[in-house]
Amino acid sequence: MKRLFILLIFFFSFTLAKAQSIDILQYSAKIEPDISNKSVKGKVAVEFKSLTDNLTEISLNAGALEIDKVSEKSFQKKESILIITLAKPAKLNEKRFIEIEYHGVPKYGIRFFPEQNQVYTVFSTSQWMPCADAPSDRAKFRLELILPKDLQVVGNGDLVKQSKLSNNKISSVWEEKNENPTYLFGFAIGNFREVIENYKGVNFRYLAPISYSEAEIKKIFQNSKDMLDFYESKAGVKYAEKTYTQVLPMKSAEQEMASFTVLSENYGKEVLQDEKDIWLGAHEFSHQWWGNSVTNQAWTHFWLNEGVATFMTAAYLEHRFGREEYLRQINGAKANYEKVRDAGKDKPLVFPDWNKPTREDRILVYDKGAYVTHLLREELGEEKFWQALKDYTRKYWGKSVTTKDFQASFEKSSGKDLSEFFKKWIY
Template sequence: MRGFAVPNEEQPRTAWLYQEFMTMRAEWMLLLFLSASGAAHASATRGFDVLHYDVALIPDIAGKQVAGTQAIQLRSEIAALTEVVLDSGKLKVSAISVQGRPQHFAQHEGKLQITLDHPLKRDAVATLQLTYTGSPPYGLEFAPERDEVYTIFSTSQWMPSVDAPDERATLRLSVTLPAGLLATGTGRALPVSTLADGRVEHRWQLDTPMPGYVYGFAAGRYQQAQARHAGIALRFLSAERSPEQLQAIFARTGGMLDFFAARAGLPYRGDYQQALVANTIGQEMAGLSLMSEAYGQEVLDDPDHVALIAHEAAHQWWGNRVTCAGWEHFWLNEAFANFMTAAYLQQSQGEAAYQAQVQRWRSRLEALRAKGADHALVYDSWSAPTGDDRAVVYQKGAYVLHLLRAELGEEVFWRGIRDYTRHHDGQSVVTADFQRAMEKSAGRSLQPFFAQWVYSAAP
């Protein structure tokens, strides 16, 4: 992780900090893509569709290790399913069974290959039982000095799963922790249980199928603050900030959720929790966002420095609920979150705040062009993205959405965004889905625009 560059005098401090956070966030996310397959894999190609994960974890915070048991319910998508391949990172699987029958398996280069003893017919459902341990190099982060453990990219580093973003499943997660820790996780919180040895089992149930990369949790010796906004329960956690400071840091969360809900045409669903952890660039999960303690201090120093909070909140719609079908369409996640953040800043801080974002995107695109690194927003493969590739997805992609807004005008553009988001809620999409929605709103073909700005490097 690199340090911050020094801002120039013409660049607002808030904009500079946001740019640095987004650049570092993009670099961190490379870890996910290097561990994943890099291309879209529909369930029919995999041969199966995961329906539900049931995971029980016991983290050893001091030892930076984890032990887990897992039940994976899946359905065959082919005539005779004989092999199931999952992503498993550096985890060491010790046993796999189906209805008590041991299954043969092998692990190689982050993949778990399971050979079923009885082929699974099309539409038949089976449940795999797994036992594993590991010392994840990333994905599950430990901060023993804070009695803290939390998840970042990628999920397969702490539970065998399918990393591809088109795979959606429900989740039941339990994490057994020492007494005295507070925890937050994806999904609806279930009652905690105190075990005979004094440890506490925290549990969550995610009832809406979501991509595996937005599963996760955080736990530590936190302080907390709570609030309600328009029926949404908000909860803020930190090991270093007081409840009063947490209220100040996340004071604008409710307004952000209102703004994005209006732009999406979809109300926020469920409760929303935000935690400041030891070290992260920013991590969206289902109903949960993580940011660093250092970023929290930045917001205390400058209450307008809320772009990262807004970015992660925007992902609750664009990224979580409407998800790119494959990483080669990743701009549909990150460019949207970047653009929606700028639109929120425009509404909350004024036109100058929005234009500062636009100018930064434009400058980054000009720099890419100058070095011959401009690229179409849709990639043939996203298996080993460079820093320039990530700049294309984050910054150029947001700039293209700004240009499309100017091309269509406010009413047509935002109607198209709402129709696209509502129509594909709970789905994984490709760029053509977005183009069709915007063309329907415009009442005309947008192929020339998309050909120039989306499907090729603009001249």
């Protein structure tokens, strides 16, 4: 995501009452968004494994949602936290399902545009579906969406079933088999023009307002295949999904999710005006590797998502447009960082107090994060740096990481002691 929405993080990331003694394995939800009333109604089955003996209750984040029914003994909602008392205590390693029925009018995390018949999610999943917000708890996601007919839809993973319902609506079932943190769950629905291109077994699906022609849409996204090649070669890992969908919705969304990204309607206009103006598309696509597949374990290590992705965006622009463009990006990040530093607001990149990020904190995570990754590239040299990045990405593919993991992995690959570098720039 771009920095606009980082502010949302603190709304939820520290609200989970206590450390969970469960591992959530899968969410299976059926959701019906009501676009004209800007509301949702849904049912979610949560499959989890108990990590303790005699587990009697679990807590989930549920934003401002109203809970109608839970398939257990009892439940209560304390502000945004849903506390469920189990009908029968769970044993260590025992797997359980619970079902929650709910409805609500979320204020954020999902945006409705009734006039354009659009709705899409942005980041704060628990505002539209009860779930655990912790970025370290990865789970599979199956989502059935009930929609008016004639709308385009994208969810996480693959569309496995689509059927007509008797009430003139359509049911679409999406299945994401890779495990992801819940902030990457989502969907987008609208009256879009759809264009699909296939490249090396990956379906590139573009959803744009009807006002764009097919030729324009292809032009807007013409670098996607080259980005795929570039990121795969630097990561040493293939893109994890069969489809990558890029959506140009109303307003500015700029949010990566598992297997798709919502950009903004304006992004299309900007690229058509200046074909080099692809920073946002390149940044969001890089998250499919860094930020989505290799994910920060806690928001205190958020620079591993955003600093690394911002650096990789500069690296892609270098590949596409030359060294000068790379240096322009890095110098821009450096200048933004130095402004914060000169104002006396510099901080370590590992944030102890990321529950209330300031504007400057966000600049540090993105720009200082990208600049420091660039300095690491200089420190190690081309060959060692890119090899280390590849080793790190492969090692932590599908996992959650801390800065310590990042450092240890880069030290092992390069054979260099980086403790001074990390002390100076990161801690």
